[in-house]
Amino acid sequence: MVKLRDIAEETGYSISTVSKALSGKGRMSEETRNTILSVAKQLGYTPDFYAKSMASKTKILVIGLIVPDITNPFFAYLTRGVERACGESCLLVLMDSFRSLHREEQLIRTARFYGVNGVIVGNSRVNDELINEISKYVPVVIFDKECKCENVVSIVMDNYYGAYLATKHLVENGCKNIVHFGGTQELYVSIQRAHGYETAVKESGLESHIARIGYTFDDGYKAAKKLLSVGKTFDGAFCMNDLVALGVMKAIKEEGLKVPEDVAVVGFDDDKQLCEVTVPSLSSVRQPVEMMGETAGKAIIELINGHSNAKKIIFSPSLIVRDSSLRGG
Amino acid sequence: MVKLRDIAEETGYSISTVSKALSGKGRMSEETRNTILSVAKQLGYTPDFYAKSMASKTKILVIGLIVPDITNPFFAYLTRGVERACGESCLLVLMDSFRSLHREEQLIRTARFYGVNGVIVGNSRVNDELINEISKYVPVVIFDKECKCENVVSIVMDNYYGAYLATKHLVENGCKNIVHFGGTQELYVSIQRAHGYETAVKESGLESHIARIGYTFDDGYKAAKKLLSVGKTFDGAFCMNDLVALGVMKAIKEEGLKVPEDVAVVGFDDDKQLCEVTVPSLSSVRQPVEMMGETAGKAIIELINGHSNAKKIIFSPSLIVRDSSLRGG
DNA sequence: AGGCATTTTAGAATGGTTTCTAACAATATT
């Protein structure tokens, strides 16, 4: 490994002069600088990152981002948002827990030993104590979870409002019998979305019908199939997420009904790849995921730099209307 | 920031003793160790990663992964594969170029200044000179591109074979008139796939018809629509990727034809989210993306450690048959 | 008690850079 001293010996200048020539900070004769630069290039000098970080007061920020599954579009967009906030000024270390809670906890626990200056946790399953524990050492930004510790910023989405929006939209499009294909009750977001749905339905004088199912294409397909096979018809479906919605749509088509004419369908998450590509295209509630990621990035940088105040940042979703819920007239 | 000296002053022991107590390496009385450990905990000591890395000879490996767009499932799976290879032994720094060639070049150029020990480039657009240049300083693994430099490992997919497989499959399912909805000619993979298609078609005594379009849902939709509107019918479609295939399928349906009865369709990439969720589900050529990522990770680690021989690693695709290409009898 | 072996602790060098201060040389001012 070529170091400053090697260049100093080769050129005959001192180490400090070489350092300044390469960093371009101090002033010196053009000749000296050019000599040093060319020798440095010739020798293939690469600065030692660790030595550099240690010597300079402004160490490069390293941000750890822990996600349960980078192949899930939600987390991919989140990551991209964080990347955007990082820009040139900090390094993003990605840690994927492969959906293993154990590995996730391990990552959180060990992140700080890897020189990470702050941690963004893109998931809400880890328990509060762990967050409490590590936030003593390293600032933390966490999603969809409220945390009262110092040094922790929560970023949450208003799931209640998103569900409310979607359901109201179905009502406005003439639906009288709206079913909510929802998630299991353990997950906080499921509860919130179901709650938003219920509020909207009751407000409109309609009856609420919640099918607690799950989060996959198959879950949606089977649940809708079951309902339709026992003659339980409906003319609107508000679904937990886009995959469930697509499953429901498949079942509807198989029963000879049409979307949106017979049943209007709305999903959640607005996975563009998915929503814009199906026939008919799928209406969905959009979370500003990338923006949330960017906000998380900015928040952690502020926390690290010691001047942050926000403890909780709430984002509002918006409804993206496509063909699956639009009936003319 | 609490450092070893603070603990040394607090306990009255020397810095070296404190260091050894915390690392658990040298031998010392239980009492001393316990005292030091408890004071360290009380003070909230966190070792300085940079100082640690510099002092100890075994610096932690840092691998840079440059992708053009993490929200693209291909790169998300690639990333996951690399993560898997990293395990506990190295840190993965993710760099997203946001599809900007300029930014990508910049990232490649500056990666080594961030203390990255090796770089994986998940994209083939950058020019050879740049790769050449940086491979002088840092080992490189690159995808879908052959590079003759020392210090560079290429990982390539046999696109020719994938296209051949898909086309043969269509022939076996009774297609007599197969169109290839392909990509532009600048991209190496497009050329390869078109080539594989042509070989299979000619081998089967059929005529070749290549539509050079692009890579999006819309591209596929418009191209198929155009063909069908001028009465150019076909009974098989091998598409550049899954999105194009879905666009083609939409056009076919709109013209009152059925998939797969009237036209059998095969895509490329096997984006599971997409393929399994459409009606009918889409047959597609699968690239072992995650495996390729894992291989890339292992290769870069070997390169960094100085014992690598492989210069080019070739992966074979496989065909995943679903409903869109299966006709009974 | 003196000498030896063994355990425990301290001191100093090391890693590669940055940055402050001081020294030096060259030019300009009086």
Add this chain to the structure above:
DNA sequence: AATATTGTTAGAAACCATTCTAAAATGCCT
């Protein structure tokens, strides 16, 4: 010609942990 001014370069301290070597302290033996 002596001093002031400016521009260049060298030297040394600092960053913080590791690790090697040497010294001090302890215990044991004769």
